[in-house]
Amino acid sequence: MSRKSFWQLLYLESLGLNEVILPEGVKTKAQALEEVRRQVLRCTRCDLHKTKTHYVFGSGNPYADLMFVGEAPGAEEDKKGKPFVGRAGQLLDRLLQEVGLNRETDLYITNVLKCRPPRNRDPEPGEIQACFPYLKAQIQILRPRLLVALGRFAAWTLYGMQKKMSLLRMQVQQSKFGIPLVVTYHPAAALRREALTDEMRRDFQLMVQTLEQLRQSS
Numbered sequence: 001m002s003r004k005s006f007w008q009l010l011y012l013e014s015l016g017l018n019e020v021i022l023p024e025g026v027k028t029k030a031q032a033l034e035e036v037r038r039q040v041l042r043c044t045r046c047d048l049h050k051t052k053t054h055y056v057f058g059s060g061n062p063y064a065d066l067m068f069v070g071e072a073p074g075a076e077e078d079k080k081g082k083p084f085v086g087r088a089g090q091l092l093d094r095l096l097q098e099v100g101l102n103r104e105t106d107l108y109i110t111n112v113l114k115c116r117p118p119r120n121r122d123p124e125p126g127e128i129q130a131c132f133p134y135l136k137a138q139i140q141i142l143r144p145r146l147l148v149a150l151g152r153f154a155a156w157t158l159y160g161m162q163k164k165m166s167l168l169r170m171q172v173q174q175s176k177f178g179i180p181l182v183v184t185y186h187p188a189a190a191l192r193r194e195a196l197t198d199e200m201r202r203d204f205q206l207m208v209q210t211l212e213q214l215r216q217s218s
């Protein structure tokens with residue numbers, strides 16, 4: 001993905017052309033999120049809707065302090081309509097459990113793309129751009145204390161530009177949404193290269209420490 005496509009994304013946003021419009025009368029986070037979900041379920045903003053089985057909107061606790069963002073649904077997620085229910089999700093659950101977190105109650109989880117790219121190929125810039133308003137709406141509705149990016153596509157999208165993972169990891173970043181951001185590897189990458197699992201454990205330590213500090217300082 002070129003650097004330009006991310007700048008293009010920011011530019012469209014600055015023009016206000018990249019918004020999800022919520023109807024009046026929406027009062028709670030859960031209601032607002034449900035409205036965005038309804039919009040996703042009829043999305044045709046890019047071609048991925050033609051090849052997907054299910055849209056994968058997000059799951060977990062909309063009132064949680066933590067929000068995780070992955071890349072895009074894989075085969076299992078596409079089949080079930082839920083994020084991170086395949087092997088990568090099982091590893092994620094294990095790592096969460098190790099730091100005492102439960103996916104359904106302690107966080108909300110979604111992806112940059114709401115539809116599966118064919119054969120799990122990398123997301124294309126145009127797809128990220130087309131889907132971005134939904135992610136932005138989810139973040140603005142949930143207003144989590146801390147964002148966690150799983151993998152480089154989520155990291156770049158939340159950080160707002162491309163940067164090496166080695167420069168983004170192991171220190172708390174400021175996301176483009178004004179919410180602190182912890183970047184870690186994608187669990188699918190850790191399944192391919194086992195050494196990354198320990199790196200993820202380090203990032204999860206940073207995540208829980210940061211969350212504790214954020215809670216104490218509010």
Ligand code: URA
Pocket residue numbers: 070071072073074077082083084085086088089111188
């Ligand atoms: N990989 C992702 O990035 N998201 C999922 O939901 C599953 C696998």
